[in-house]
Amino acid sequence: MKLIILLSILISKIRAWHVIFEIYNRFNIFGFYRSYTINVVSDLGGAADAYCNTYSTDQLRCDARTPKKSHQGGYTVNNLECLASNCHFIINTANINFNIEVNCEKGFDMNPSKGVxxxxxxxxxxxxxxxxEDGKVEYADESTYL
Known part of the structure; x- marks a missing residue:
């Protein structure tokens, strides 16, 4: 009986996730801009994407407020906010909000492009x-740059 209770607690409390975070420095006819993309994937197979671009801003800041629902349902990605090489967003699942942070600093040119x-x-x-389930986020050590 204790084993069944323990297994049900572990299954209901822990979900493994990963986020793929990408930043691109770009240049078009209007000038330099930066685009940010996140792809959030749960161990249950659901995935949701969100993105924003820094068009018409010199501060390398953007946000995407529209909730993006996972393709299998069950959670949404909300309030993507990015600045420089960092973004944070909220995963909402079962009425619990999880605040997630990601950054990308590996050999990345943070300076806006000048010229053409x-x-x-x-x-x-x-x-x-x-x-x-208590709203806690535990980051793993094996996060990597691609």
Whole structure:
């Protein structure tokens, strides 16, 4: 009986997730901009994407407020806010909000492009984490740059 209770607690409390975070420096006819993309995947197979671009801003800041529902349902990704090489967002599942942070700093040119050259520098970062029913987020050590 104790084993069944313990297993049901572990199954209901821990979910393994990862987020693939990408930043691209870009240049178009209007000038330099930076685009940010997150792809959130749960161990249950659901996935949700969100993105924003820094068009018409010199501060390398953008946000995406529209909730993005996972393709299998069960959770949404909300309030993506990005600045420089960092983003944070909320995963909402079963009425619990989890605040997640990601950053990409590996050999990435943080300076906006000047002139007419095309600057396609990018950074891709994968961060693994677990979510608990009490709202706690536990980041894994094996997060990597791609």
């Amino acid at each position: 050259e095309t600057k396609r520098d990018y950074c891709t970062f994968v961060r693994n984490f677990k979510l608990f």
